[in-house]
Amino acid sequence: MDNKIRLEFTGIGENVALARLVVASLAGQLNFTLSDIEELKVAVSEAVSNSIIHGYNAVPSGIVILEAWSDIDSLVIKIVDMGKGIADIQKAMEPAYSTEPDRMGLGFVFMQSFMDDLQVDSEPGKGTTVTLVKKISTDAGRLNSSQN
Ligand SMILES: Nc1ncnc2c1ncn2[C@@H]1O[C@H](COP(=O)(O)OP(=O)(O)OP(=O)(O)O)[C@@H](O)[C@H]1O
Numbered sequence: 001m002d003n004k005i006r007l008e009f010t011g012i013g014e015n016v017a018l019a020r021l022v023v024a025s026l027a028g029q030l031n032f033t034l035s036d037i038e039e040l041k042v043a044v045s046e047a048v049s050n051s052i053i054h055g056y057n058a059v060p061s062g063i064v065i066l067e068a069w070s071d072i073d074s075l076v077i078k079i080v081d082m083g084k085g086i087a088d089i090q091k092a093m094e095p096a097y098s099t100e101p102d103r104m105g106l107g108f109v110f111m112q113s114f115m116d117d118l119q120v121d122s123e124p125g126k127g128t129t130v131t132l133v134k135k136i137s138t139d140a141g142r143l144n145s146s147q148n
Pocket residue numbers: 046050051052054055056081083084085086092093097098099100103104105106107108109128
């Protein structure tokens with residue numbers, strides 16, 4: 001069954017946990033393993049934290065939108081902010097690159113390694129959209145389809 005959600009929230013640290021819970025709940029209804037769900041939670045936390053910390057410079061008035069939809073073989077999650085945007089996306093995605101000296105620059109590395117697909121769309125002054133795609137285990141899919 002196809003499912004779709006849209007959640008809009010204030011960009012404050014407490015809502016990182018909210019976004020993580022919502023995604024874990026959605027993923028729990030699908031054929032994901034526990035480790036898949038842990039990976040989804042990390043990737044979503046990283047993207048939402050980036051919107052809050054970088055997109056809105058931690059000013060707690062920015063709005064973050066989480067959209068998610070699932071179909072038979074994947075879960076797609078979009079994290080959208082209307083913050084400052086990213087001038088050089090390729091550079092931002094390099095391992096250990098950060099515009100803040102006290103950060104590790106590993107958020108995109110985690111998103112990339114835990115997801116099957118990662119897309120970053122951004123425009124300086126307009127905002128950033130991160131799209132995460134996680135495929136539902138093909139083994140489980142094959143098992144189901146052979147029973148039908
Ligand atoms: N939503 C966003 N809005 C504006 N800039 C962003 C956004 N997301 C990422 N960036 C930029 O991309 C850089 C790399 O992001 P990444 O998450 O990989 O590392 P980080 O956030 O700096 O460090 P870490 O995630 O390890 O704490 C950031 O330093 C920031 O400059």
